[in-house]
Amino acid sequence: MSAEDTAERSLAHWSEAGRAEMEAFYALATEDYRQLAAAADWPRLLADHAHDGWSLLDVACGSGKFPTALRRHTDLSVVPDVAYDLLDPSDFSVAEAKAALGPPFVARNELVTTLQDLPAEYVGYDVVWATHALYALPPADLDAAAERFVAALAPGGLGLVAQAAAGSHYLAFYDAFRAGIHDATPYTTAEQVRDALGRAGADVRDQRITYTTSTSDRGVAEGFLQRCAFDDTVSLEEMEAAPVLGDYLASCRDTSGSYTFSHEAALLWL
Numbered sequence: 001m002s003a004e005d006t007a008e009r010s011l012a013h014w015s016e017a018g019r020a021e022m023e024a025f026y027a028l029a030t031e032d033y034r035q036l037a038a039a040a041d042w043p044r045l046l047a048d049h050a051h052d053g054w055s056l057l058d059v060a061c062g063s064g065k066f067p068t069a070l071r072r073h074t075d076l077s078v079v080p081d082v083a084y085d086l087l088d089p090s091d092f093s094v095a096e097a098k099a100a101l102g103p104p105f106v107a108r109n110e111l112v113t114t115l116q117d118l119p120a121e122y123v124g125y126d127v128v129w130a131t132h133a134l135y136a137l138p139p140a141d142l143d144a145a146a147e148r149f150v151a152a153l154a155p156g157g158l159g160l161v162a163q164a165a166a167g168s169h170y171l172a173f174y175d176a177f178r179a180g181i182h183d184a185t186p187y188t189t190a191e192q193v194r195d196a197l198g199r200a201g202a203d204v205r206d207q208r209i210t211y212t213t214s215t216s217d218r219g220v221a222e223g224f225l226q227r228c229a230f231d232d233t234v235s236l237e238e239m240e241a242a243p244v245l246g247d248y249l250a251s252c253r254d255t256s257g258s259y260t261f262s263h264e265a266a267l268l269w270l
């Protein structure tokens with residue numbers, strides 16, 4: 001694995017040292033989670049899977065933006081408390097997500113591991129979700145990770161992977177960044193995750209949502225894009241001047257210099 005490898009850089013940046021960069025990213029990326037909260041009838045879906053002693057596994061919990069969006073944008077008062085297990089290879093992420101939880105999500109196990117290395121005894125969850133979570137998962141580990149995801153879910157449970165599609169901003173940007181700035185392992189796409197879940201035996205329904213995020217503030221655009229690449233050493237000016245990446249960024253910019261990023265997220269329901 002080279003020092004430039006995507007999974008290594010992801011882990012290094014999901015840390016206290018990466019906090020400012022993470023906060024800059026969420027100036028725009030909080031919208032990803034608002035969109036997911038609006039894409040389904042979450043109170044009904046969760047209430048339908050609830051029973052005494054029910055449990056939920058949040059795969060790649062990050063800083064807990066998805067449960068936060070559900071609590072902010074939906075009415076979860078009909079959902080009974082659920083034991084909420086936090087999985088992430090970054091102990092920083094697990095601590096951040098735990099601090100963000102509130103009713104009905106009650107923190108239980110802290111699983112500091114990658115999905116592909118989740119021990120086999122973690123099964124029987126009524127809900128398993130991974131939201132904008134698996135981009136840095138190495139393609140070579142995808143089948144093992146998908147098998148663990150499917151195995152963790154109880155029969156009849158609710159599974160969701162939300163991930164950007166191949167043509168969407170996060171993937172298109174990182175491909176252009178790799179071509180124009182420095183090469184690294186590509187991000188994993190929704191289509192790759194969907195196919196791996198199918199190979200792991202899951203029956204997957206692929207729902208798509210499209211939306212844009214915009215800013216006229218170059219500082220916001222720079223912080224967002226640096227986090228998209230886990231690289232805060234390259235300025236916006238350098239990105240705009242780079243081969244391939246410069247062309248991609250020009251396609252996102254209007255005549256006033258404002259940026260609009262186009263997103264297509266797949267909600268892969270199990």
Ligand SMILES: C[S@@+](CC[C@H](N)C(=O)[O-])C[C@H]1O[C@@H](n2cnc3c(N)ncnc32)[C@H](O)[C@@H]1O
Pocket residue numbers: 007010011014059060061062063064065066067087088089090093113114115116130131132133134136137138
């Ligand atoms: C963008 S965050 C996910 C956001 C989160 N779902 C939320 O609601 O805020 C991506 C997370 O994936 C984690 N991650 C990276 N590789 C992983 C892997 N192989 N298995 C599980 N988590 C991984 C990172 O450490 C990071 O915390």
